[in-house]
Amino acid sequence: MKKKHIYIYSPSSAVRDKAAYRRGIQRLQALGHEVEVDEAALSTYQRFAGDDRTRVAALSRAAASRADVALISRGGYGLTRILDAIPCKAIAKAIERGTEFVGLSDFTALQCALFAKTGAVSWSGPALGEDFGAEDGPDEIMEACFDDLLQGQGEGTGWRVPPREAEMLAGFRGLHGATLWGGNLCVLTSLLGTPYFPAVDKGVLFLEDVNEHPYRIERMLDQLRHAGVLARQKAVLLGHFTGTRKLPHDRGFDMRTVADRLRGLIKAPVLTGLPFGHVPTKVLLPVGAKVEVAADGRDVFMVWGHRHAPGHRAH
Amino acid sequence: MKKKHIYIYSPSSAVRDKAAYRRGIQRLQALGHEVEVDEAALSTYQRFAGDDRTRVAALSRAAASRADVALISRGGYGLTRILDAIPCKAIAKAIERGTEFVGLSDFTALQCALFAKTGAVSWSGPALGEDFGAEDGPDEIMEACFDDLLQGQGEGTGWRVPPREAEMLAGFRGLHGATLWGGNLCVLTSLLGTPYFPAVDKGVLFLEDVNEHPYRIERMLDQLRHAGVLARQKAVLLGHFTGTRKLPHDRGFDMRTVADRLRGLIKAPVLTGLPFGHVPTKVLLPVGAKVEVAADGRDVFMVWGHRHAPGHRAH
Numbered sequence: 096m097k098k099k100h101i102y103i104y105s106p107s108s109a110v111r112d113k114a115a116y117r118r119g120i121q122r123l124q125a126l127g128h129e130v131e132v133d134e135a136a137l138s139t140y141q142r143f144a145g146d147d148r149t150r151v152a153a154l155s156r157a158a159a160s161r162a163d164v165a166l167i168s169r170g171g172y173g174l175t176r177i178l179d180a181i182p183c184k185a186i187a188k189a190i191e192r193g194t195e196f197v198g199l200s201d202f203t204a205l206q207c208a209l210f211a212k213t214g215a216v217s218w219s220g221p222a223l224g225e226d227f228g229a230e231d232g233p234d235e236i237m238e239a240c241f242d243d244l245l246q247g248q249g250e251g252t253g254w255r256v257p258p259r260e261a262e263m264l265a266g267f268r269g270l271h272g273a274t275l276w277g278g279n280l281c282v283l284t285s286l287l288g289t290p291y292f293p294a295v296d297k298g299v300l301f302l303e304d305v306n307e308h309p310y311r312i313e314r315m316l317d318q319l320r321h322a323g324v325l326a327r328q329k330a331v332l333l334g335h336f337t338g339t340r341k342l343p344h345d346r347g348f349d350m351r352t353v354a355d356r357l358r359g360l361i362k363a364p365v366l367t368g369l370p371f372g373h374v375p376t377k378v379l380l381p382v383g384a385k386v387e388v389a390a391d392g393r394d395v396f397m398v399w400g401h402r403h404a405p406g407h408r409a410h
Numbered sequence: 411m412k413k414k415h416i417y418i419y420s421p422s423s424a425v426r427d428k429a430a431y432r433r434g435i436q437r438l439q440a441l442g443h444e445v446e447v448d449e450a451a452l453s454t455y456q457r458f459a460g461d462d463r464t465r466v467a468a469l470s471r472a473a474a475s476r477a478d479v480a481l482i483s484r485g486g487y488g489l490t491r492i493l494d495a496i497p498c499k500a501i502a503k504a505i506e507r508g509t510e511f512v513g514l515s516d517f518t519a520l521q522c523a524l525f526a527k528t529g530a531v532s533w534s535g536p537a538l539g540e541d542f543g544a545e546d547g548p549d550e551i552m553e554a555c556f557d558d559l560l561q562g563q564g565e566g567t568g569w570r571v572p573p574r575e576a577e578m579l580a581g582f583r584g585l586h587g588a589t590l591w592g593g594n595l596c597v598l599t600s601l602l603g604t605p606y607f608p609a610v611d612k613g614v615l616f617l618e619d620v621n622e623h624p625y626r627i628e629r630m631l632d633q634l635r636h637a638g639v640l641a642r643q644k645a646v647l648l649g650h651f652t653g654t655r656k657l658p659h660d661r662g663f664d665m666r667t668v669a670d671r672l673r674g675l676i677k678a679p680v681l682t683g684l685p686f687g688h689v690p691t692k693v694l695l696p697v698g699a700k701v702e703v704a705a706d707g708r709d710v711f712m713v714w715g716h717r718h719a720p721g722h723r724a725h
Contacts, residue, residue, distance in 0.1 A: 111659055141663035142625065172625045175632050285629050288602035289636035310457065310487045314600050318491050321604035344426055348456035 099236075099245045102162035102194075103223055104133035104153045105144030107201040109302075112224055114180035116168060119228030131160060136168055143173045150229020151180045158185040162194055164247060168223045170200030175282070178208055178291050187215035195244055197379065198222055203278030208291035209385040210276065218244065219278050219301075219371065220379035234375035242378055251386075251398035252378040256368045260380075261393050263364050270299065270388040273329050275381060275399065277301035284315040287322055296327045299386055299397070303372030309345070312336060313353045320360060330388060331357070331365045335372030341382075366395060414560045417477035417509075419448035419468045420459030422516040429538055431483060436545030440712020443560075446475060451483055458488045466495045468651045473500040477509055478560060485515030490597065493523055493606050502530035509561030510559055512694065513537055515620075518593030523606035525591060526699040533559065534593050534616075534686065535694035549690035559694055564714035566701075567693040572576060576708050578679050578693045585614065585703040589645050590696060592616035592716065599630040602637055610643045614701055614712070618649035618687030621635055624660070625653060628666070628668045640676045645703060650679065657692075 101123055110116050115219075116137075123130045135153045138145030145153070150173060158167040174181070186196060186209055196217040198205070206217045221241060227233050243249030256264060272297050277283060280302040286292040304312060320324050336350055358365045371377045383400045416438055420491075431452075438445045450468045453460030456641040460468070465488060472480040489496070501511060501524055511532040513520070521532045538555060542548050558564030571579060589610050592598060595617040620629060636638050640672050651665050673680045686692045699714045 109661075139661065140656075141661050141667065142659050143663075172629070173631050175636075178632075178636055249681070285599075285633050286636075287633070288607070288639075290601070291636060313489050314487070318600050318602070318604060319488075319494070320491055321601075321606065324603075343456075344424070344457050346424075346454070346456050348458075352456065404565060 097246060098127040098129065099163040100129045100131065100161070100190070100366040102131045102133065102157050102160040102165045103136055103168055104157045104165065105136045105138065105151050105168040106154055106205065107144060107167065107173035108142055109139040109144045109171060110137055110168050110224065112228070115224040115228030115230070117228070119223040119226070121228045121316055122233060126137070128405045131162060133157065144168070147177045147180065151177055151182070155182045155185055156193070157196070158182055158189040160194065161192065164195045164197055165189070166221070166223055167198035167202055168311050169225060170198065170202055170222055172201055174204035175285055178204060178289070181205055183212040187213035190215045190217065197244070198277050200373065201282055203282040204286065204291070206278055206382045207276070207283060207286050207293050211291055211293040214383065216381050218379050219382055220244070221377060224379070226375070229375060234377070236370070236376050236378065249379060250267060250400055252380070253369070253394060253396045254368050254370050255323050255393045256366050256395060258393065260366060263358070264366070264390045264393060264395070265363055267390045269390065270386070271352045272385050274298045275384050275386045275387065275397070276302065277332070277352045278303070278382065280304040280312060280315050281307060284318055287318060298328045299330045299332060299388060300328045301332040301334060301369055301371060301380060304336050304375035306338040307336070307343065309339055309348060309350050309353050312339070312350065316353065316357055325363065328363045330363050331361070332369040333365065334369040335374045337373050348355050412561060413442040413444065415444045415446065415476070417446045417448065417472050417475040417480045418483055419472045419480065420451045420453065420483040420490035421469055421520065422459060422466050422482065423457055423484060424459045425452055425483050425539065428437055430539040430543035430545070432543070434538040434541070437542045437548060445450040446477060448472065449557065457484070457486070462492050462495065464498070466492055466618040470497045470500055472511070473497055473504040473509070475509065476507065479510045479512055480504070480601065481536070481538055482513035482517055483514065484540060485517055485537055487516055489516050489519035490600055491605070493519060494518055496523055498524050498527040505530045505532065512559070514593050515688065516597055516598040519601065520599060520607070521593055521697045522591070522608050526606055526608040529698060531696050531698040533694050534697055535559070536692060541690070541692070544690060547552050549692070551685070551691050551693065555694045556610055564694060566711060567685070568709060568711045569683050569685050570708045571681050571710060573708065578673070579681070579705045579708060579710070582679055582697070582705045585644050585701070587700050590614045590699050590701040590712070591615065592647070593618070593697065595619040595627060595630050596622060599633055602633060613643045614647060614703060615640075615643045615646045616647040616649060616684055616686060616695060619651050620650070620688035621653040622663050623657065624654055624663060624668050627654070627665065628671070631668065631672055635675060640678065643678045645678050646672070646676070646680045646686040649680045649684040650689045652688050654696060701710035
């Protein structure tokens with residue numbers, strides 16, 4: 096396995112769980128990687144990892160790092176505050192040079208803005224602390240996917256849908272050249288109506304969320320629907336929606352009813368089971384990449400192929 | 411005081427607090443009003459006051475009621491599901507005939523859609539159960555404002571801003587012919603990017619919310635800002651933001667920092683203290699009406715004048 100250069104920075108919330116943060120760095124170093132830590136990675140200002148200017152500067156340094164991967168320390172909240180200051184062009188250039196940007200949750204704001212403004216592809220995937228610094232060690236699948244990215248070998252992913260979706264899949268004829276995009280539903284929806292929301296036709300939209308009640312998830316999906324976004328998608332992939340506490344007044348209203356209702360309202364298949372979200376076992380997904388999607392029985396395969404031709408990387 | 415005809419219906423969540431619901435009806439009856447209850451007012455389906463079709467039919471019956479006021483039993487969640495089925499034209503005609511539509515919270519979705527589609531004016535104000543059915547009796551100011559509406563006498567409202575906003579008000583030259591609009595921030599923001607979001611230039615935007623963390627409130631305000639909405643407003647009025655629990659990691663980040671930051675980012679004055687929100691003491695505010703706003707010291711006055719010329723009412 097080739098050793099790689101990983102740049103750690105904090106564009107969102109302040110790092111509070113320093114133990115997980117340190118464990119994450121140690122884990123990456125133990126794998127033989129060179130871990131470079133941004134000078135403001137542990138900055139704090141209110142709930143943020145430094146004030147807005149500090150976090151914008153950290154993004155610029157990550158773009159200038161020439162690392163193989165720029166990995167967020169954690170998500171949280173902070174990027175929607177600075178959407179108009181994110182150095183999208185510099186990040187897109189860095190990606191062209193071979194630096195992959197990886198993160199999730201609040202990071203969805205950057206990924207969408209970046210794709211909307213430049214078309215550059217970034218990766219929905221782990222964060223340093225929560226994933227690499229997990230107390231009982233990083234998840235094996237997550238780590239394998241991350242390693243695939245580092246070694247330039249990741250070409251796709253697959254998962255199995257629940258039995259009740261088998262019939263839907265039977266009628267699914269596959270997709271070619273669709274644009275994969277998405278991320279955290281709440282953050283993605285918070286970009287609607289702004290110039291930072293990507294206009295994706297014939298897309299494969301993947302979504303996940305954490306600590307949102309199903310009624311809020313439904314309201315956000317309806318916003319995407321009423322805005323015409325869902326009608327332009329060829330597939331909607333639901334990852335994990337964790338921490339969706341039931342309320343006594345729900346009376347049978349839950350994520351399943353939300354997904355079932357959505358299926359009655361849009362043409363595109365709504366598939367669940369995508370291994371992504373605020374869960375340890377997560378795959379890496381290229382936001383903005385062209386993908387092919389196929390199904391066999393209850394198994395879904397999504398392929399994006401090599402993003403970089405051999406020799407294309409700057410180092 | 412003239413006795414009026416009040417129509418009670420349930421467009422959103424199911425009525426769970428039946429005691430408050432009954433107290434509300436009794437209170438309105440004790441004031442001498444004729445209270446007509448929609449046949450589906452106590453319907454339930456999952457967490458809703460009947461399925462979508464039932465609640466759409468209830469809206470149609472409210473529009474056909476020829477009541478003086480159509481008042482929601484409660485808010486909750488349900489109207490964003492049926493935005494494309496709300497009988498906006500029928501409601502607008504009912505309003506033209508003299509039926510005033512009153513509600514808040516989830517009702518913001520109907521009010522915005524109605525104004526966007528027809529220009530009709532509805533009222534942000536009380537709900538039956540929570541306000542008229544309050545255990546220790548309805549709030550006097552709310553009740554006086556509601557009575558003003560019933561008697562056709564409500565012409566405006568006023569409130570005092572906190573001392574720290576006095577300087578801002580000193581430079582405020584007043585507004586004429588601005589469009590008052592707004593409501594629940596979360597519901598209003600959930601319409602962005604859809605055809606149900608009103609395009610209001612030179613507006614006075616009022617906002618309230620409940621049980622949202624300040625970071626979520628800021629994210630929603632930023633969405634309105636990035637969408638260009640706030641730049642088109644002449645004033646932003648913040649009502650009550652209740653239930654905004656602090657988290658240990660906020661470190662000084664709160665509603666005050668949210669409002670202060672917003673003031674640095676938009677031209678329009680951001681005034682707090684508007685007596686509206688999920689609080690007992692609330693005024694009634696006409697969504698879509700032209701208003702004049704003036705200030706004297708720390709006192710703000712907002713006037714909308716008579717909406718209906720004498721004799722214009724159908725009954």
